Amino acid sequence: MYSMLPEVGHFLQECPSSACNPLADGGIGSVICNHHNISVHGFLLHDPSDSPDTRRALFSLLGESPEGPRLGEFVGDARRQVWQHLWELRDGAGWRQVGPRERVVSAPEPALHPVVPDLPSSGVFPHREAARAVLEACVPFIPEAQAVLDLVDQCPEQAERGKFPVIAIEGLDATGKTTVTRSVSDSLKAVLLKSPPACISQWRNIFDDEPTIIRRAFYSLGNYIVASEIAKESTKSPVIVDRYWHSTATYAMATEVTGGLQHLPPAHHPIYQWPRDLLKPDLVLLLTVSPEERMRRIERRGMERTREEAELEANSIFRQKVEVSYQRMENPCCHVVDASPSREKVLQMVLSIIQNNCN
Structure with missing residues (x-):
């Protein structure tokens, strides 16, 4: 080796x-x-x-x-x-x-997984400049990195939301997230946004093939571009966001922190806090279904999957780490929604939570 x-x-x-x-x-x-x-x-x-x-x-x-x-x-x-x-x-x-x-020689197991202190500089970036520095270093060998940086530089340093509510909807693949986000946006006459945004999605395959730190920087900066879109749209109507920072952070932790659930940063660790310079949603919903139901839905749809989505299927420990990381997020936390019932019932539950938390 x-x-x-x-x-x-x-x-x-x-x-x-x-x-x-x-x-x-x-x-x-x-x-x-x-x-x-x-x-x-x-x-x-x-x-x-x-x-x-x-x-x-x-x-x-x-x-x-x-x-x-x-x-x-x-x-x-x-x-x-x-x-x-x-x-x-x-x-x-x-x-x-x-x-x-x-x-x-082997060393005693530390109180924290050795990678945890470095997560803010290797994947769970605490602010925009940390992620930006990674892509800046990549410009000589990844030309698309400069294009992403140019788009980020057009965004305000501290985007602020308007008077209308901003709701982020998270969930593993095949939890009904796409259906729910569309239904909720239709019901609320809201604008539907996605992370990563369309303006950089054309380069997603390029960055997905890069080392994890580069991939994370790409997705993190995508959140800041989305934040500028949220700031603009939330002055006119409610905004629904299909994935946001929580998704970026949980997958980074599940990937970087090897081993079982016990190696994740403990609950209330600072790594679970929202970045200080990123526009914060009013509410985050986490859609969940059982692993068996997820597999049934995936097999029915025959959907194309990213490397990490394929890992969710093949590695139950990885999936559990993603789920637990979601549940440990704070400020804002994730409101868990059981997405197993019918579409109509799930939509009712989601709209009820929004009404109770965004008035």
């Missing part, structure tokens, strides 16, 4: 298999190591072939990085111990090992 610093991870994501064939079969993931009491973040590449060609291919690939790349090589021995060899690229001297090898 090989570990790399985060700034070179994009090179691996973009590497064509024909050009870097030794890397084609390796699985890539994120890694956090405690090296001399310092957390080191990067990417982990698994080499199932244990081939020297993999190391040579990595040396060649990482040499293209504008930063000073570092590489850690993890090797097991006959006693089932794991050792790390550190490599650095030195000016004029090529790649050289740094110091003696070091044994890799």
Whole structure:
């Protein structure tokens, strides 16, 4: 296995298999190591072939990085111990090992999952500038990032809603969210908006194929574009938003925080708070159905799914983490609505909640 610093991870994501064939079969993931009491973040590449060609291919690939790349090589021995060899690229001297090898040992489980302190900078961005900085760094190799930034820069720094209520409707795929949002907007004569907005949806497939931090920055900035649309439309009529910040945050947490539910940030952790510079809805509704009902609906509709929506089906732990993250959101919290009954009954329940909370 090989570990790399985060700034070179994009090179691996973009590497064509024909050009870097030794890397084609390796699985890539994120890694956090405690090296001399310092957390080191990067990417982990698994080499199932244990081939020297993999190391040579990595040396060649990482040499293209504008930063000073570092590489850690993890090797097991006959006693089932794991050792790390550190490599650095030195000016004029090529790649050289740094110091003696070091044994890799397990550490006690921390009170918080190691990734939680870094969520505000890696996926659950607390304000617009944090997400913007990520896309700014991507402009040299993702031209569409500049187009997104240009649209964001046209939005007010602090959008404010008008006199009419703003209701965000959240829910996993196949919970009836699309039907409910349309029905509610028709009943209230409201404007229906979606996140991500139409103006950036054309680039969604591009960013969905990027590393998670880039993908999260794209969706986070989409929320700020939607916020400017909400500010404008809520001066004239009620606004219904099909997904908003809660969706972006819950999927980020479920993806980044590995393991079971116990590894999620605890209830009332600051990560569950709404971003301070993002227009806040008056009410957030969370539509839920049982996992079995979701599967029945998905199979009936044969709908196209994103990578994360497919993960919801295949991985029950991932789905539970998304659901629990939704339920822990605060300021505003999510009002849970059982979307299992008929469309008419669900619509009645939703309209009743809106009437009781938005007058």
